[in-house]
Amino acid sequence: MQLPVKTRHFLEEAGSLSAFMGRFLTSIFKPRFEIGEFFRQCYVIGYRSLPLIALTAFIMGLVLTMQLRPSLIAYGVESQLPAMVGIAIMREIGPVITALIFAGKIGSSIGAELGSMKVTEQIDAMEVSGTNPFKYLVVTRTLAAMLMLPVLVLLGDAISLYGAYLGVNIKGATSFSLFFTQVFNNLAFSDVLPAFIKSFFFGLAVGLIGCYKGYYSSKGTEGVGRSANSAVVVASVIIFLIDLLAVQVTDALGVN
Amino acid sequence: MLTLQQHIPVKTPTAGQPVITISHLNKSFGKNAVLKDFALTLNRGEHLVILGKSGSGKSVLIKCIIGLLQPDSGSIEVLGEEITTLEHDALDQVRAKVGFLFQSNALYDSMTVRQNLEFPLRRHWIQVTQLEVDHMVQEALEDVGLAHTIDMMPAELSGGMQKRIALARTLILRPEIILYDEPTAGLDPITGREIIDLIMQVRQKYGSSALIISHDMNCVRLTADKVIVLFEGRPYATGNYATLERSEDPGVKQFFQ
Ligand SMILES: Nc1ncnc2c1ncn2[C@@H]1O[C@H](COP(=O)(O)OP(=O)(O)O)[C@@H](O)[C@H]1O
Ligand SMILES: [Mg+2]
Numbered sequence: 001m002q003l004p005v006k007t008r009h010f011l012e013e014a015g016s017l018s019a020f021m022g023r024f025l026t027s028i029f030k031p032r033f034e035i036g037e038f039f040r041q042c043y044v045i046g047y048r049s050l051p052l053i054a055l056t057a058f059i060m061g062l063v064l065t066m067q068l069r070p071s072l073i074a075y076g077v078e079s080q081l082p083a084m085v086g087i088a089i090m091r092e093i094g095p096v097i098t099a100l101i102f103a104g105k106i107g108s109s110i111g112a113e114l115g116s117m118k119v120t121e122q123i124d125a126m127e128v129s130g131t132n133p134f135k136y137l138v139v140t141r142t143l144a145a146m147l148m149l150p151v152l153v154l155l156g157d158a159i160s161l162y163g164a165y166l167g168v169n170i171k172g173a174t175s176f177s178l179f180f181t182q183v184f185n186n187l188a189f190s191d192v193l194p195a196f197i198k199s200f201f202f203g204l205a206v207g208l209i210g211c212y213k214g215y216y217s218s219k220g221t222e223g224v225g226r227s228a229n230s231a232v233v234v235a236s237v238i239i240f241l242i243d244l245l246a247v248q249v250t251d252a253l254g255v256n
Numbered sequence: 257m258l259t260l261q262q263h264i265p266v267k268t269p270t271a272g273q274p275v276i277t278i279s280h281l282n283k284s285f286g287k288n289a290v291l292k293d294f295a296l297t298l299n300r301g302e303h304l305v306i307l308g309k310s311g312s313g314k315s316v317l318i319k320c321i322i323g324l325l326q327p328d329s330g331s332i333e334v335l336g337e338e339i340t341t342l343e344h345d346a347l348d349q350v351r352a353k354v355g356f357l358f359q360s361n362a363l364y365d366s367m368t369v370r371q372n373l374e375f376p377l378r379r380h381w382i383q384v385t386q387l388e389v390d391h392m393v394q395e396a397l398e399d400v401g402l403a404h405t406i407d408m409m410p411a412e413l414s415g416g417m418q419k420r421i422a423l424a425r426t427l428i429l430r431p432e433i434i435l436y437d438e439p440t441a442g443l444d445p446i447t448g449r450e451i452i453d454l455i456m457q458v459r460q461k462y463g464s465s466a467l468i469i470s471h472d473m474n475c476v477r478l479t480a481d482k483v484i485v486l487f488e489g490r491p492y493a494t495g496n497y498a499t500l501e502r503s504e505d506p507g508v509k510q511f512f513q
Pocket of ligand 2: 314315316359437438
């Protein structure tokens with residue numbers, strides 16, 4: 001049976017990405033551990049994406065609140081505004097938007113960085129200098145992305161809620177403490193924990209796909225551009241797929 | 257784990273013994289058979305040039321020698337070790353004695369010149385003090401005449417300077433064998449000539465053996481003790497520059513026009 005070329009291409013890509021992930025998982029626990037490089041990457045990845053994530057999170061909280069208000073007024077439940085916004089941000093919008101921004105910023109830069117290291121033989125040079133480039137480059141970056149994204153999501157959530165608080169205060173006043181009491185009274189642990197857990201997977205996807213695309217970049221400057229680009233596209237799609245899967249899991253476990 | 261003293265090669269090597277022996281080497285990528293039953297011997301102290309057209313598999317050949325590519329079949333013996341079957345740690349020990357000057361320099365562009373040079377020293381587990389590291393970095397940079405660039409980034413340097421820094425990084429472990437992948441490609445003739453002079457100075461100072469890949473005839477003429485013409489994946493002709501220059505064979509002649 002002859003599969004159509006595009007289908008075969010897709011399956012090959014999925015297969016080699018899975019193999020790459022397998023290699024990542026087995027490399028984590030084997031020495032030598034590149035601790036220094038890992039912490040450097042945590043700093044670089046967190047620091048580089050924080051301003052953008054803070055800005056978008058703030059705007060999103062503010063706009064979401066302003067958009068929801070008329071509908072809630074129409075149903076006569078304006079007092080539920082903080083609770084509504086809080087749930088929307090913490091459960092879904094915060095993690096997903098932060099992950100998408102993260103993919104755009106970090107996924108592309110990892111893809112471009114490793115891609116250019118590949119085409120200029122820097123990865124080969126590492127290998128002959130007593131260094132396992134997979135551990136030094138891929139494991140450190142993927143782990144750093146995986147650990148930093150949940151932290152960034154929490155920060156982004158907090159900033160979004162602050163934006164929402166300002167949004168509520170544009171028309172009609174509420175105190176800071178009243179707003180946050182209303183938000184958190186309506187949030188259960190089961191709202192926050194699954195969102196937190198899925199952001200680890202979002203981070204894993206962004207880091208791993210950025211590394212994969214860069215590590216197998218084709219020759220030439222064009223190849224590097226393509227790596228960066230497809231790192232973002234593929235990671236973004238996978239973020240939504242993980243999101244879809246996560247909601248099925250929480251649903252099945254009855255943690256809604 | 258190596259110490260510095262163990263690592264530095266003896267100053268008076270026994271000349272003539274083979275340091276690299278390749279036989280029956282085959283390597284293909286899919287249907288593209290790049291190397292077919294290739295063979296060569298590099299003797300201690302010798303400078304051997306592999307001459308071949310672009311895309312003829314010269315880089316594939318030296319990447320097999322250093323274990324970056326696994327050949328399909330054949331034997332590659334480097335400093336008495338069979339590279340194709342070596343375990344990881346043993347392979348690293350051989351790699352520490354073999355310098356590789358990459359065609360695209362492969363300088364780490366996120367690191368300064370100093371960090372680039374320190375990288376192989378620190379990563380090969382050689383127990384050295386910071387003082388020794390500083391001294392070795394300084395000496396390697398002086399060897400290539402670029403001591404003043406120590407705190408610069410690779411992107412701030414010209415193409416010829418980058419090549420020289422890459423050579424300094426190759427020299428820092430005092431390799432017994434140096435593999436040069438097209439050392440003058442992409443450089444203007446004058447800068448290319450400077451690199452050729454450096455290759456000869458390095459030879460004088462360290463007495464290292466070298467495998468030089470090139471199709472720059474100036475480089476071949478000035479550096480080679482012996483030349484192997486790589487053609488259609490095979491060692492097509494062997495000889496010194498003068499004899500090959502007089503050859504009537506069209507496969508050889510094409511390079512000397
Ligand atoms: N990693 C690889 N995968 C597939 N083909 C390769 C790879 N590396 C080299 N080749 C092919 O091997 C041939 C020789 O390449 P190379 O050794 O780089 O040539 P050159 O003699 O110019 O250095 C080329 O046809 C190239 O396409
Ligand atoms: Mg080449």
